[in-house]
Amino acid sequence: MAYTDLRDWIAALERAGELKRITTEVDPILEITEITDRVSKSGRAGNKPGSPPGGPALLFENVKGHPGAQVLINQFGSARRMNLALQVESLDNIAERIHQFMDVKSPQGLLDKIKMLPMLADLGKFFPKTVSSGPCKEVIKKDKFSLLELPVLQCWPKDAGRFITLPCVLTRDPKTGKRNVGMYRMQIYDERTAGMHWQRQKIGAEHYRERMRAAAAASGEGSATRSAAVDIMARSSGGSMLAEGPRPAGKMEVAVAIGTDPALTFSAIVPAPPDVEEYMIAGFLRQSPVELVKCETVDLEVPANAEIVLEGYVNLDELRTEGPFGDHTGFYSLADEYPVFHLTCMTRRRNPIYATTIVGKPPMEDAWMGKAVERIFLPLMRVTIPELVDVNLPVEGIFHNLMIVSIKKSYPGQARKVMNAIWSLGQAMFTKCIIVVDEDVNVQDIADVTLKALNHIDPERDIQFTLGPVDSLDHASRLPNFGSKMGIDATRKWPSEGFNRPWPDEILMDEKTKALVDKKWKELGIE
Ligand SMILES: Cc1cc2nc3c(=O)[nH]c(=O)nc-3n(C[C@H](O)[C@H](O)[C@H](O)COP(=O)(O)O)c2cc1C
Ligand SMILES: [Mn+2]
Numbered sequence: 230m231a232y233t234d235l236r237d238w239i240a241a242l243e244r245a246g247e248l249k250r251i252t253t254e255v256d257p258i259l260e261i262t263e264i265t266d267r268v269s270k271s272g273r274a275g276n277k278p279g280s281p282p283g284g285p286a287l288l289f290e291n292v293k294g295h296p297g298a299q300v301l302i303n304q305f306g307s308a309r310r311m312n313l314a315l316q317v318e319s320l321d322n323i324a325e326r327i328h329q330f331m332d333v334k335s336p337q338g339l340l341d342k343i344k345m346l347p348m349l350a351d352l353g354k355f356f357p358k359t360v361s362s363g364p365c366k367e368v369i370k371k372d373k374f375s376l377l378e379l380p381v382l383q384c385w386p387k388d389a390g391r392f393i394t395l396p397c398v399l400t401r402d403p404k405t406g407k408r409n410v411g412m413y414r415m416q417i418y419d420e421r422t423a424g425m426h427w428q429r430q431k432i433g434a435e436h437y438r439e440r441m442r443a444a445a446a447a448s449g450e451g452s453a454t455r456s457a458a459v460d461i462m463a464r465s466s467g468g469s470m471l472a473e474g475p476r477p478a479g480k481m482e483v484a485v486a487i488g489t490d491p492a493l494t495f496s497a498i499v500p501a502p503p504d505v506e507e508y509m510i511a512g513f514l515r516q517s518p519v520e521l522v523k524c525e526t527v528d529l530e531v532p533a534n535a536e537i538v539l540e541g542y543v544n545l546d547e548l549r550t551e552g553p554f555g556d557h558t559g560f561y562s563l564a565d566e567y568p569v570f571h572l573t574c575m576t577r578r579r580n581p582i583y584a585t586t587i588v589g590k591p592p593m594e595d596a597w598m599g600k601a602v603e604r605i606f607l608p609l610m611r612v613t614i615p616e617l618v619d620v621n622l623p624v625e626g627i628f629h630n631l632m633i634v635s636i637k638k639s640y641p642g643q644a645r646k647v648m649n650a651i652w653s654l655g656q657a658m659f660t661k662c663i664i665v666v667d668e669d670v671n672v673q674d675i676a677d678v679t680l681k682a683l684n685h686i687d688p689e690r691d692i693q694f695t696l697g698p699v700d701s702l703d704h705a706s707r708l709p710n711f712g713s714k715m716g717i718d719a720t721r722k723w724p725s726e727g728f729n730r731p732w733p734d735e736i737l738m739d740e741k742t743k744a745l746v747d748k749k750w751k752e753l754g755i756e
Contacts, residue, residue, distance in 0.1 A: 231515035232490045234534035256293040258383045295380040306594040314491035320604035328608040355512040357519040363533025374575040375420035385555030397486040397497040400436040410507035412497040424551035425568045428701035444477035476546040482527035488536025488584040500656035526574040536581040543568040557588035596624040621672040629659035629700045633672045641725040648716035659700040663716040682719035691718040
């Protein structure tokens with residue numbers, strides 16, 4: 230059975246011994262971060278996917294300045310909890326389910342058709358279902374309400390303020406009407422406004438630009454619609470969503486859900502193709518439809534089970550400085566200009582649980598979410614990169630800095646083809662360094678990768694540089710959002726690739742000797 234909401238999930242965590250309730254008073258300013266950071270890093274050595282978890286999820290029940298408030302943090306913060314959240318024994322089970330759907334052949338007769346029925350029934354569960362009301366409507370506040378009511382954390386000493394860090398931000402594509410849910414942090418400015426930190430390559434930002442294109446076309450600028458649109462996009466280059474220059478008036482509706490069931494929260498970070506609604510992804514993951522309710526003041530639908538819903542809009546012609554913010558790179562992301570969210574209505578449960586996370590030096594909670602994305606996306610990556618055997622995004626590589634892939638190499642130059650495919654694959658475009666190894670290297674074993682990849686390369690020959698989009702959080706690139714990337718072809722080089730020297734054998738003991746020593750091992754008295 231899918232978790233109905235955050236509370237159901239918290240109960241499951243508690244049953245599994247994965248939750249600690251904390252009744253001592255703690256300050257949402259810095260103190261919760263310091264506690265959570267220590268918990269995240271505890272048991273670090275063993276906290277590899279598939280091995281025992283580090284510290285538990287934490288529910289703070291006595292938050293300074295917010296009597297009665299509860300703050301949930303670190304809900305996804307271990308391999309075990311990530312499996313529990315998505316209700317699987319192993320994340321590979323999800324990959325297998327995806328693979329099943331992609332592996333469909335046209336049925337050859339009745340038996341094949343019958344075999345497909347459960348899959349078709351499954352499909353029905355993906356689509357969200359609109360219901361008339363839900364727990365997120367227990368309290369509806371249209372006049373007296375404030376963002377300052379929420380026990381929002383200031384995470385790190387040099388942060389610009391308090392940030393909502395685990396919001397599911399909902400927008401609608403003005404052209405297709407499709408919805409998008411993305412997780413974009415929100416800096417609290419005052420009672421009714423917050424920053425909207427969708428980075429420029431993200432779908433929320435694209436919806437915002439679509440609105441701007443439409444507004445520009447509708448206003449006088451519309452006489453040369455095409456060039457006006459191009460002009461707006463060009464002006465928005467640089468670090469900012471939009472820098473100098475006039476901007477069309479108008480606004481875009483936005484809704485934010487905080488504290489949803491774990492599959493939905495997770496779906497908001499999944500780098501899905503633009504046109505795939507996260508509500509469907511959540512439905513697929515939880516194998517039960519997401520229930521939605523209509524918002525009060527905007528034309529959007531939010532999860533009925535959410536703890537807190539913020540309704541509002543962003544103006545097309547308003548930007549404000551957002552950040553700095555202690556980010557998952559281990560450094561503060563620099564201040565930049567972003568749109569401003571204006572709150573028009575808050576609906577919530579009677580005693581809402583505020584769900585949040587912190588990011589900083591890895592490993593933290595987001596490391597486990599990232600690892601889940603790595604596992605779940607492998608079969609999807611194989612659709613365009615069929616030679617892909619395995620992939621590892623080491624947590625210290627903070628997901629966009631380092632990707633190690635192994636491939637089944639069948640033709641010359643294939644490693645470089647794979648790099649280019651990765652750089653053209655959704656958010657994998659941000660990957661600063663890609664290491665491609667042969668299939669006999671275990672990419673999950675950094676020691677094996679280091680040994681073999683570095684032995685196998687002639688750096689000048691095997692490094693491929695390219696220029697293109699880079700992550701907004703990259704502080705080293707020559708320009709914000711634009712810079713260079715590097716691929717390392719650490720596969721064995723072939724004569725057809727111009728390599729004519731002999732290639733040495735890997736040192737491996739023969740089976741006969743190993744068996745002999747196995748038998749004698751005890752007798753040797755070494756252990
Ligand atoms: C805890 C957490 C915080 C995040 N904060 C942001 C953010 O502030 N801005 C952003 O653009 N992406 C942020 N991301 C990454 C996006 O959620 C991710 O790229 C997602 O795929 C975006 O969804 P979209 O493709 O629908 O735009 C965050 C991810 C996590 C796990
Ligand atoms: Mn999306």
